[in-house]
Amino acid sequence: GIQVEQSPPDLILQEGANSTLRCNFSDSVNNLQWFHQNPWGQLINLFYIPSGTKQNGRLSATTVATERYSLLYISSSQTTDSGVYFCAVVEAGGNQFYFGTGTSLTVIP
Amino acid sequence: DTAVSQTPKYLVTQMGNDKSIKCEQNLGHDTMYWYKQDSKKFLKIMFSYNNKELIINETVPNRFSPKSPDKAHLNLHINSLELGDSAVYFCASSQVGTAFYEQYFGPGTRLTVT
Numbered sequence: 550g551i552q553v554e555q556s557p558p559d560l561i562l563q564e565g566a567n568s569t570l571r572c573n574f575s576d577s578v579n580n581l582q583w584f585h586q587n588p589w590g591q592l593i594n595l596f597y598i599p600s601g602t603k604q605n606g607r608l609s610a611t612t613v614a615t616e617r618y619s620l621l622y623i624s625s626s627q628t629t630d631s632g633v634y635f636c637a638v639v640e641a642g643g644n645q646f647y648f649g650t651g652t653s654l655t656v657i658p
Numbered sequence: 659d660t661a662v663s664q665t666p667k668y669l670v671t672q673m674g675n676d677k678s679i680k681c682e683q684n685l686g687h688d689t690m691y692w693y694k695q696d697s698k699k700f701l702k703i704m705f706s707y708n709n710k711e712l713i714i715n716e717t718v719p720n721r722f723s724p725k726s727p728d729k730a731h732l733n734l735h736i737n738s739l740e741l742g743d744s745a746v747y748f749c750a751s752s753q754v755g756t757a758f759y760e761q762y763f764g765p766g767t768r769l770t771v772t
Binding site for chain 1: 700701703713746761765766768
């Protein structure tokens with residue numbers, strides 16, 4: 550199956566700082582999503598972004614499908630942004646989602 | 659309105675017991691999934707059902723058996739529970755059809771086997 554790698558694995562930020570999380574995948578995809586798993590364990594949809602750029606408040610995401618990566622930008626981070634961020638992809642022609650290994654983000658006040 | 663719901667949220671049981679986790683989605687999606695999240699937070703698919711038919715069955719012990727009475731429900735039954743089954747189990751749903759669309763997750767069920 551497709552390999553999905555995320556970097557960095559861990560990130561600690563001061564409140565108010567900006568950050569970029571990366572998701573690399575080893576093959577063509579026809580679906581890519583970013584999720585936030587909050588400290589209570591809930592998986593929250595952030596973006597459905599198989600290609601292009603989207604923005605939602607302080608968060609934005611860009612997927613460059615031809616180069617097999619996606620970026621999640623968090624601006625003016627808040628303590629409530631803490632948690633684990635996952636990307637998940639569906640390989641082109643595939644029938645299931647593969648999750649990346651996640652980036653654990655801690656935002657300190 | 660809860661889109662994908664799971665019950666119970668917590669499940670503590672002893673080795674050897676049989677237990678079930680229920681999942682329901684009210685999004686009208688045609689495909690439902692079960693995932694297992696291990697202690698290192700890695701999420702891996704276990705099963706996928708499309709319109710009540712099994713389409714994905716990853717390498718999972720046959721003690722785990724999914725059942726889909728209709729396309730809004732996908733339950734997970736586990737026989738003869740083992741310590742290694744302790745994990746968080748997530749149900750999810752999406753609309754597939756000719757393309758894969760967004761997945762939505764339930765709140766998870768934390769299973770602890772003692």
